[in-house]
Amino acid sequence: MPELPEVETVRCGLEQAWVGHRITEVYLRREGLRFPFPSGMTAHLKGATVTSVRRRAKYLLIDLDSGMVFLSHLGMSGRYTLITPDEVPKYLATEVSSNVSTFGELTGFGGRHDHMEFRFGNGSVAVYTDPRRFGIADVFPRAEEPIQTLLEHLGPEPLEQWTALDAANRAKGKRSPIKTTLLDQRFVVGVGNIYACEALHRSGISPTRPTNKLVRKDGKPTKALVELVAQVKEVLKAAIAVGGSTLNDFAAVDGTLGYFGHHFQVYDREDGPCLKEGCNGTIERIVQSNRSTFLCPRCQK
DNA sequence: ACTTTGACCTGTGCGC
DNA sequence: TGCGCACAGGTCAAAG
Numbered sequence: 001m002p003e004l005p006e007v008e009t010v011r012c013g014l015e016q017a018w019v020g021h022r023i024t025e026v027y028l029r030r031e032g033l034r035f036p037f038p039s040g041m042t043a044h045l046k047g048a049t050v051t052s053v054r055r056r057a058k059y060l061l062i063d064l065d066s067g068m069v070f071l072s073h074l075g076m077s078g079r080y081t082l083i084t085p086d087e088v089p090k091y092l093a094t095e096v097s098s099n100v101s102t103f104g105e106l107t108g109f110g111g112r113h114d115h116m117e118f119r120f121g122n123g124s125v126a127v128y129t130d131p132r133r134f135g136i137a138d139v140f141p142r143a144e145e146p147i148q149t150l151l152e153h154l155g156p157e158p159l160e161q162w163t164a165l166d167a168a169n170r171a172k173g174k175r176s177p178i179k180t181t182l183l184d185q186r187f188v189v190g191v192g193n194i195y196a197c198e199a200l201h202r203s204g205i206s207p208t209r210p211t212n213k214l215v216r217k218d219g220k221p222t223k224a225l226v227e228l229v230a231q232v233k234e235v236l237k238a239a240i241a242v243g244g245s246t247l248n249d250f251a252a253v254d255g256t257l258g259y260f261g262h263h264f265q266v267y268d269r270e271d272g273p274c275l276k277e278g279c280n281g282t283i284e285r286i287v288q289s290n291r292s293t294f295l296c297p298r299c300q301k
Numbered sequence: 302a303c304t305t306t307g308a309c310c311t312g313t314g315c316g317c
Numbered sequence: 318t319g320c321g322c323a324c325a326g327g328t329c330a331a332a333g
Contacts, residue, residue: 002326002327003326003327006326034309034310034327034328034329058326058327058328073327073328074326074327075310075326075327075328076310076325076326076327076328077310077311077312077325077326112311113311130310131310131311131312132309132310132311132312132325132327133309133310133311134309134310134327134328135327136328150328173302173303174303174304175303175304176303176304176305180304180305183327183328185327185328192326192327193325193326193327194326195326289304289305289306290305290306290307291325291327292324292325
């Protein structure tokens with residue numbers, strides 16, 4: 001589920017549900033996710049009121065009135081289920097799995113992969129579920145955000161300051177294929193495997209093109225790079241727009257592919273016809289950096 | 302300094 | 318039906 005558009009969709013949902021509400025209880029059902037939970041995380045969250053929910057790259061940053069920030073990354077399979085106060089009894093009735101957390105507290109939820117549970121002053125509950133546990137949860141003081149190891153090396157936000165000139169500067173001297181570069185958080189943030197493939201297809205650029213071939217001798221971006229930067233922005237915006245339309249019930253959505261899948265032009269369409277106007281090519285799958293890349297060899301050069 | 306590979310996890314879907 | 322394997326939206330440390 002989680003590339004920039006999906007994380008942004010989740011951010012909107014959490015913002016609506018959480019801002020202005022106090023966290024009354026936190027239950028952790030294991031020692032950590034990808035990394036151990038920081039010591040005292042529960043103590044920092046409990047009793048604090050959420051003041052805002054931000055996003056940086058694919059990280060969710062939940063600001064608390066205590067001056068602390070709760071960081072949440074969804075990894076590959078993380079998701080939040082939001083349960084409104086009136087739904088809580090129903091969930092309590094249907095959940096039959098273990099109800100005891102790692103630390104022995106009794107909780108009402110607890111599917112095998114429900115690792116964190118948050119209860120709020122208004123009676124709502126949020127459950128973080130993550131089968132693969134590649135997600136991250138952390139807490140730090142807002143003042144220390146600029147020196148957070150997880151955040152400090154991140155490149156530009158694609159929908160904010162990012163320009164073709166910036167992309168050209170970062171692409172200079174890079175010999176790795178452009179698809180790999182798009183996935184590099186230092187080049188631009190938020191683009192994952194799906195949208196990298198989609199943006200390259202929209203731009204008519206082969207994923208295997210060496211990155212530095214998109215920069216002119218004088219350091220300016222080529223026309224192709226200008227187009228790529230524009231198409232990354234476009235595809236992300238289009239996906240956010242669609243995610244937004246399902247926002248009302250996003251908490252109930254099971255988080256896997258789903259809605260934007262209808263809009264994929266190449267991703268996961270191996271052997272299918274290229275959908276670009278006038279192109280009769282066939283979508284191929286190749287492997288780059290151990291990840292699948294989908295492309296139309298006919299219209300991507 | 303750059304680039305590639307393997308590791309972290311569990312679940313699912315496929316071929317045999 | 319069962320088993321083994323390939324693969325899945327991300328990131329980082331280690332090796333090349």
